[in-house]
Amino acid sequence: MAEFNVNLRGVGSVSVIDVKGYLDAHTAPELENIFNKLLDERQFKVVVNFDELKYISSAGLGVFMAYVETMRENKGDIKFSNMKENVYNIFDLLGFPILYEFYKEEKEAVYKFGDQR
Amino acid sequence: MQQLDNNAALRNFSALVDFSNLINSTLDLNFSLNNILLTCFGKFHTTKGMIALLNDEKYFEVKVSKGISNNIISKFPKITIHNYETSGELSSYIEENNFPIVQDIKSSEGLKGILILGQRLTGKDYEEEDINFLKTILNVGSTAIENSIMVEKLKRVNRDLDAKVNQLSSLFDLSKEFSGILQIEMVSKMLVYSLIGQMLVSKYAVISCAANTLHFLDNRFDENHLRNSLKQCESNQFTKPLTRNELIDKYKPFAEVGVDLIVPMQIKGETKGLILLGKRKNELQYTKSDIEFVSSVGSLAIISIENARLFKETLEKQRLEKDLETARNIQNNLLPKSIPKLSNFEIAAFNKSARMVGGDYYDIVKLEENKVLFAIADVSGKGVPAALLMANIQAFLKSICKMKMQLAEATGLMNDLVAENTTMGSFITFFWGIIDNAKKELTYVNAGHNPPLHIRNYNITKLKKGGMILGVMETMIPYISETVRLESGDAIILFTDGITEAMNDKWEEFSDERLETLALQKYEESAQNILAHIKFNVEDFTHGAEQSDDITSLVIKVK
Numbered sequence: 001m002a003e004f005n006v007n008l009r010g011v012g013s014v015s016v017i018d019v020k021g022y023l024d025a026h027t028a029p030e031l032e033n034i035f036n037k038l039l040d041e042r043q044f045k046v047v048v049n050f051d052e053l054k055y056i057s058s059a060g061l062g063v064f065m066a067y068v069e070t071m072r073e074n075k076g077d078i079k080f081s082n083m084k085e086n087v088y089n090i091f092d093l094l095g096f097p098i099l100y101e102f103y104k105e106e107k108e109a110v111y112k113f114g115d116q117r
Numbered sequence: 118m119q120q121l122d123n124n125a126a127l128r129n130f131s132a133l134v135d136f137s138n139l140i141n142s143t144l145d146l147n148f149s150l151n152n153i154l155l156t157c158f159g160k161f162h163t164t165k166g167m168i169a170l171l172n173d174e175k176y177f178e179v180k181v182s183k184g185i186s187n188n189i190i191s192k193f194p195k196i197t198i199h200n201y202e203t204s205g206e207l208s209s210y211i212e213e214n215n216f217p218i219v220q221d222i223k224s225s226e227g228l229k230g231i232l233i234l235g236q237r238l239t240g241k242d243y244e245e246e247d248i249n250f251l252k253t254i255l256n257v258g259s260t261a262i263e264n265s266i267m268v269e270k271l272k273r274v275n276r277d278l279d280a281k282v283n284q285l286s287s288l289f290d291l292s293k294e295f296s297g298i299l300q301i302e303m304v305s306k307m308l309v310y311s312l313i314g315q316m317l318v319s320k321y322a323v324i325s326c327a328a329n330t331l332h333f334l335d336n337r338f339d340e341n342h343l344r345n346s347l348k349q350c351e352s353n354q355f356t357k358p359l360t361r362n363e364l365i366d367k368y369k370p371f372a373e374v375g376v377d378l379i380v381p382m383q384i385k386g387e388t389k390g391l392i393l394l395g396k397r398k399n400e401l402q403y404t405k406s407d408i409e410f411v412s413s414v415g416s417l418a419i420i421s422i423e424n425a426r427l428f429k430e431t432l433e434k435q436r437l438e439k440d441l442e443t444a445r446n447i448q449n450n451l452l453p454k455s456i457p458k459l460s461n462f463e464i465a466a467f468n469k470s471a472r473m474v475g476g477d478y479y480d481i482v483k484l485e486e487n488k489v490l491f492a493i494a495d496v497s498g499k500g501v502p503a504a505l506l507m508a509n510i511q512a513f514l515k516s517i518c519k520m521k522m523q524l525a526e527a528t529g530l531m532n533d534l535v536a537e538n539t540t541m542g543s544f545i546t547f548f549w550g551i552i553d554n555a556k557k558e559l560t561y562v563n564a565g566h567n568p569p570l571h572i573r574n575y576n577i578t579k580l581k582k583g584g585m586i587l588g589v590m591e592t593m594i595p596y597i598s599e600t601v602r603l604e605s606g607d608a609i610i611l612f613t614d615g616i617t618e619a620m621n622d623k624w625e626e627f628s629d630e631r632l633e634t635l636a637l638q639k640y641e642e643s644a645q646n647i648l649a650h651i652k653f654n655v656e657d658f659t660h661g662a663e664q665s666d667d668i669t670s671l672v673i674k675v676k
Contacts, residue, residue: 025294025307032306058287062310065398069319093279095317095399 006030008037014045014110020052023060031060035067044076047109051082056090064100077101079109129250132160137257146265150181153258157234158183160254161247165216165235170262171198171228184235189214198228218243220251224259229266284410287311291414295421299428301325305334308418312394316407320375320395325422326388334422338374338393346370355381355388358408378403380411382419390419441501448475448504451511457483459554463644463674464491467652470667476503477613477667478510482518484551490518492549493566493671494587495613497542506543510535514549524551528562528584528596535588545587548580548611557675559609560600569611570633572640573604577633580609608640608647609673615666619655622662627655644674 004027005020015038023031038046048064068078081103083091091097103109136156140149154166167182167190175198179190194206201207211219211233218234232255237243243251291311298304305323313321322336322343331347333340346368359379364372371379375395382390392415397403403411448470456464466479476496484490494510496503513534517527528549535545548569550561563569565586568579582599584592612632619627632651639650651670 025290025311028310029303029306057290057311058283058314059290059307059310060314062312062314065313065317065319066310089279090283093276093283094315095401099317099398 004030006034008034011047011106011110012114014047014113015043016106016110017046017048018052019048019050022055023053024055024057025059028059028063031063032066035063039067039070042074044071044074045113046071046076046078047106047113048078048080049082049106050080050084050087051106053084053087056087058090058094061091061094061096064096068100077113079103079112081106081109132156133250133253133257136254140258140261143261144265144268146262146269147181149258149261149265153232153254153262154181154183156254157232157251160250161234161243162238163235164238167193167233168222168230169193169233170222170230170266175199177201177230180230185214201231218248218251220248220255222255222259222262224263226263229259229262281406284315284406287315288410288413288417292417295417298421299425301334301422301425301429304418304421304425308392308414309335311414312392312411315410316394316403317398318377318394318396319398322376322393323390323418324393325382325390325419325426327426334390338376338395342370342374343393346374355379355391356383356386357381358412360403360408378408378411380408380415382415382422384416384419384423389423390415444501444504445470448508451508452479453481456481457489459487459489459552461554461557461676462489462552463676464489464671465644465648465674466669466671467648468667468669469664471615471664475667476507477615477669478507479611479669479671480511480514481671482515484518487554489552489554490549491552491611491671491673492547493569493611493613493669494545494547495566495615495667495669497544502543506535506539506545509538510545510547523598524549524560524562525596525598528564528598529592532564532585532587532592532596536591539588544589546613547587548583550580552673557603558600559603560598562596562598564596567612567614567617569609570636571601572608572610572636573606575637575640577636603675605675606641607675608636608644610636610640610647610651611671611673612651613667613669615664615668616651616655616670618666619659619668620662620665621659627658631658644672647674648672 003021004023007018007020009016009018017031017034019031038044064078071078079101080091082105083102088102091102101109101112103112136152140152143149150168154168157166158164165184167179167185169177169179172178177193177196179193182190192210194210196204196206207219216233216235218232220232221228222230222232291307294307295304308323309321313319320337322338323334324347325332325334336343358381359368361372361377364376364379371393376393377396378394380392381388382392392411394411452468453466456466464481466481468477468479470477476498478494478496479492481489481491492514494507496506496510513531517531520527522530531547546566547564548561548566550559552559561580561582563581563583565583568581571578571580580599580601582597584594584596617627617629617632631654635650635654639647642650648670655668
């Protein structure tokens with residue numbers, strides 16, 4: 001069974017989600033739980049750190065589509081950072097780069113939220 | 118003079134070599150086009166130029182330009198490979214904007230595009246020698262352009278292929294996941310995530326249609342609007358995918374809610390569900406390949422959803438069957454376990470339900486020494502509701518017995534209780550009587566039950582006195598009872614309509630006549646034997662046909 005781990009931490013007013021392992025249809029609900037938790041806590045500024053993510057399927061991408069609008073409606077966003085090339089390629093293939101911001105480093109992504117204040 | 122010409126030729130030649138080296142060192146189309154223009158600018162001292170290439174539809178499209186305003190570029194005529202020489206649009210465009218040079222760019226494969234250049238800064242005309250040089254540049258350049266175009270095409274094809282591979286692996290993933298899940302909510306969740314991830318949508322709905330009712334498994338549209346729209350359009354009329362234009366034309370309400378694509382989920386050509394998707398976030402329309410993907414994922418999902426539904430149904434059915442079995446046991450316990458022994462009478466009874474639980478009822482209760490009460494009843498309907506009502510009757514009967522009332526009066530009370538405790542339309546045919554062992558008497562009340570047969574000396578009397586069936590309304594007219602003196606050898610046969618209406622495979626009923634004939638033939642035998650004959654004859658008659666109603670019979674024989 002493919003492993004997937006998700007961890008939530010705060011960096012200032014920004015919530016950083018670390019995803020690790022394989023994010024697919026099977027493991028997507030775990031990530032979904034984290035997003036639901038963020039909505040409950042009214043945390044809308046989110047950076048997803050992909051540093052340790054090995055694989056993502058389109059169902060995994062779907063989770064981001066499901067929540068990005070709510071985040072943006074509440075003056076937040078979902079930004080991506082530290083993505084490996086093979087993972088980025090899937091995002092790119094499905095046209096995500098025109099809709100989402102991608103950063104090399106988590107710091108930059110977090111910093112960008114600072115700009116919007 | 119000769120020297121001068123040679124120098125010029127040498128310069129041209131070295132420029133050409135430079136150009137050739139440069140342009141063949143890259144596969145970047147824009148870089149190649151830029152270089153062709155810049156080389157021309159440098160060589161001919163002009164500041165204006167553009168290159169238009171033929172696109173896949175064979176129209177000319179300006180790919181690169183320098184020194185020319187966007188306004189002029191935007192007015193570039195819409196010409197194709199077939200009419201660019203004949204239509205005159207190109208020549209008037211060139212005249213208007215004072216472009217002295219138009220050259221075809223041709224490769225071994227044919228026309229690739231055209232190059233247009235503006236006036237020379239020196240004010241001189243382009244010489245024949247210049248045109249020749251230009252042609253040479255374009256000859257060299259055209260191959261580079263063609264290669265670059267090929268590479269771009271390949272990249273595009275590659276990307277399309279990558280996208281297809283991704284869709285396939287997504288499908289593969291899902292089919293693996295779906296097959297293991299028996300929860301409808303999980304299946305629909307996975308379906309949704311795959312769709313919105315793959316299609317870049319944030320508005321969607323997944324609806325399953327089972328037994329003509331719609332279940333919204335997931336929905337991000339306005340639910341009321343959507344329900345209304347679906348009411349207007351029957352779900353089973355969605356047999357193929359509908360895209361934006363068809364929705365606007367024929368299913369306006371959906372388009373108004375923001376639905377951009379409807380894909381039916383089908384099993385064996387029957388629509389079992391719908392996937393509705395909103396506009397894509399990248400503003401693109403759904404392509405044929407996208408719709409195919411949605412369709413494939415949908416088919417996978419609906420099979421899982423259907424499996425999950427059937428699984429749930431089976432579980433529920435199993436639970437229900439278990440409940441029924443319990444009910445059956447309880448009901449069996451309601452029927453008398455033993456029959457009181459009397460010195461002057463023999464009593465035998467038999468009951469068989471058509472379903473697990475039934476609506477027929479009989480009871481035999483010893484009231485006091487020498488007095489036994491017996492009853493037979495048929496509750497309208499069958500199955501669980503009838504059985505529940507029957508259980509009520511049994512309870513009423515047991516309590517009324519203790520009150521030591523007259524039978525007629527007790528029947529009135531029984532009717533009131535039943536009428537109060539049943540819903541509209543339920544009723545009970547009911548017969549009860551008290552045997553006096555010492556006096557050899559029978560006192561009975563018949564509340565609408567099939568009249569029991571009293572047989573004496575090969576003669577049948579029907580026990581009909583009483584009143585209305587139980588449960589229709591409160592007792593208005595009192596029930597009346599009758600007391601019958603009994604003699605040795607008399608037989609009384611009580612039965613429910615399950616016996617007289619038992620059907621054979623030719624749709625014939627066992628009938629009162631058959632029962633009466635049988636009664637006359639066998640009434641001299643013992644109660645147990647008479648009952649056995651009735652059972653045997655009914656079973657023999659209906660042989661092979663399914664028992665459709667409960668069967669109950671009671672036989673009383675006077676010793």
